Amino acid sequence: xxxxxxxxxxxxxxxxxxxxxxxxxxxxxxxxxxxxxxxxxxxxxxxxxxxxxxxxxxxxxxxxxxxxxxxxxxxxxxxxxxxxxxxxxxxxxxxxxxxxxxxxxxxxxxxxxxxxxxxxxxxxxxxxxxxxxxxxxxxxxxxxxxxxxxxxxxxxxxxxxxxxxxxxxxxxxxxxxxxxxxxxxxxxxxxxxxxxxxxxxxxxxxxxxxxxxxxxxxxxxxxxxxxxxxxxxxxxxxxxxxxxxxxxxxxxxxxxxxxxxxxxxxxxxxxxxxxxxxxxxxxxxxxxxxxxxxxxxxxxxxxxxxxxxxxxxxxxxxxxxxxxxxxxxxxxxxxxxxxxxxxxxxxxxxxxxxxxxxxxxxxxxxxxxxxxxxxxxxxxxxxxxxxxxxxxxxxxxxxxxxxxxxxxxxxxxxxxxxxxxxxxxxxx
Amino acid sequence: xxxxxxxxxxxxxxxxxxxxxxxxxxxxxxxxxxxxxxxxxxxxxxxxxxxxxxxxxxxxxxxxxxxxxxxxxxxxxxxxxxxxxxxxxxxxxxxxxxxxxxxxxxxxxxxxxxxxxxxxxxxxxxxxxxxxxxxxxxxxxxxxxxxxxxxxxxxxx
Numbered sequence: 001x002x003x004x005x006x007x008x009x010x011x012x013x014x015x016x017x018x019x020x021x022x023x024x025x026x027x028x029x030x031x032x033x034x035x036x037x038x039x040x041x042x043x044x045x046x047x048x049x050x051x052x053x054x055x056x057x058x059x060x061x062x063x064x065x066x067x068x069x070x071x072x073x074x075x076x077x078x079x080x081x082x083x084x085x086x087x088x089x090x091x092x093x094x095x096x097x098x099x100x101x102x103x104x105x106x107x108x109x110x111x112x113x114x115x116x117x118x119x120x121x122x123x124x125x126x127x128x129x130x131x132x133x134x135x136x137x138x139x140x141x142x143x144x145x146x147x148x149x150x151x152x153x154x155x156x157x158x159x160x161x162x163x164x165x166x167x168x169x170x171x172x173x174x175x176x177x178x179x180x181x182x183x184x185x186x187x188x189x190x191x192x193x194x195x196x197x198x199x200x201x202x203x204x205x206x207x208x209x210x211x212x213x214x215x216x217x218x219x220x221x222x223x224x225x226x227x228x229x230x231x232x233x234x235x236x237x238x239x240x241x242x243x244x245x246x247x248x249x250x251x252x253x254x255x256x257x258x259x260x261x262x263x264x265x266x267x268x269x270x271x272x273x274x275x276x277x278x279x280x281x282x283x284x285x286x287x288x289x290x291x292x293x294x295x296x297x298x299x300x301x302x303x304x305x306x307x308x309x310x311x312x313x314x315x316x317x318x319x320x321x322x323x324x325x326x327x328x329x330x331x332x333x334x335x336x337x338x339x340x341x342x343x344x345x346x347x348x349x350x351x352x353x354x355x356x357x358x359x360x361x362x363x364x365x366x367x368x369x370x371x372x373x374x375x376x377x378x379x380x381x382x383x384x385x386x387x388x389x390x391x392x393x394x395x396x397x398x399x400x401x402x403x404x405x406x407x408x409x410x411x412x413x414x415x416x417x418x419x420x421x422x423x424x425x426x427x428x
Numbered sequence: 429x430x431x432x433x434x435x436x437x438x439x440x441x442x443x444x445x446x447x448x449x450x451x452x453x454x455x456x457x458x459x460x461x462x463x464x465x466x467x468x469x470x471x472x473x474x475x476x477x478x479x480x481x482x483x484x485x486x487x488x489x490x491x492x493x494x495x496x497x498x499x500x501x502x503x504x505x506x507x508x509x510x511x512x513x514x515x516x517x518x519x520x521x522x523x524x525x526x527x528x529x530x531x532x533x534x535x536x537x538x539x540x541x542x543x544x545x546x547x548x549x550x551x552x553x554x555x556x557x558x559x560x561x562x563x564x565x566x567x568x569x570x571x572x573x574x575x576x577x578x579x580x581x582x583x584x585x
Contacts (some may be wrong), residue, residue: 063439066463106467110467114516125520126516126520126524127520127523127524127527130524130527130528131527134527134528134529137524137527137528138528138530141467141470141471144467145467145471148467148468148471158468159462159463159468160463
């Protein structure tokens, strides 16, 4: 019998956020080793936060990620406001949701058009895609601009916004600004629906797997708050998170690995659609029915459609909020209390959990942040094992590499977000 | 259509040169600062008739020396796109304009040779002490550009 040994190294994964790699070893037709490596240097944000005043937290955590700063800000203020029992008004809560809608639009459109779609057209990048499908790319940038403008409306600027603070916002935008934004968003909604229809028509690999979906849930489609649910029936609040979710260090990753009650799990758009499908607005349920609604789905390749549907969800929601927008008192009064605060929200890539311990003066004494990419790491490796085996380990190395990258991109990993912890042991 | 001066950069070391310089300018041109190029740059490229990009770059000079390249299109058209993990750089956005058949603006580049871009550090002394020189040179460039009747009219609206 001839033994076939294959080693595939993808030293730098392209079209993902941050620096990661993949190592595969196939011996006699079976996967011998598989490692999704995150080697980007650790960033120590939790340590930076210690000793800082709570008012600095939203601006510091925004710097963790250029793509999902709002998610970091909202999870952080949720945790601190919960500790301080800040009496947030309905206006403040609604504006938080509106700001978050902008981030989902921006991030999802970027992922679909710049990161994921080139795979399905055998192109290296959006430049090749633009030559084949120029109108799709133009539409994608127009939709992304809607997200930029929404973030700018409440955040002051579209990258690393500065408008949010513990207790609310620094200012309330004028009704005139809202009207101008509303018109732009209304023009984008039919484009977003057309995008979802178009994405639904793309032929995807059939790659069904068993996994547990985890997402926040509320009466509305959960974005900035909610109870955590999973597809096995778990339902918990923010302060119960650490009783079920544990993190550990792996030698091949500078990001921590997260397990839920000892098992890998999925967070992100597909998990949200799987769990919150019933919360979709009626027009999207009708649209999905027409498209042969695949949700709930066990095929990770449906993540791109899930993102397109979520763009429609949040554009529709943002339009609805802006139609009745009136400026109001932008922030609530509260008193600082010592103790521990817990907060979470649904970042574009999935659940983002924060915990802060604060002293009587409002100084942060400890911080813990669990980003979605570290939560998906174990699932990504499990998915690769199954998906590559189903794809055929006897395929040419280049095909295996391309398929692996496609699988990883389904999760839209944000590696820079994930690498802010490293356990350092010194021997003397 | 009008004229914009766009600072590209980040909060790290000499990479913040573009932002700091654009903030200092006294000009009728629209002043815009953009973080390590995101999609916002693509929108800006489509909105203005004339764009002057200000950036710290590796251009083979001594730290702090600068070059103004009036015909930036030629350089961008022949440059190698930078491999970026999650977004596109100026060169890629420039190529994308062509791929999508979107009219290109007239683009000029004001580039300063960087020394180091250490995280959360300030400018290198070589760049810091020349800020007024850059400011004067750039304002002169913008004055010349804005002396075009069409651009001046549109920027005064």
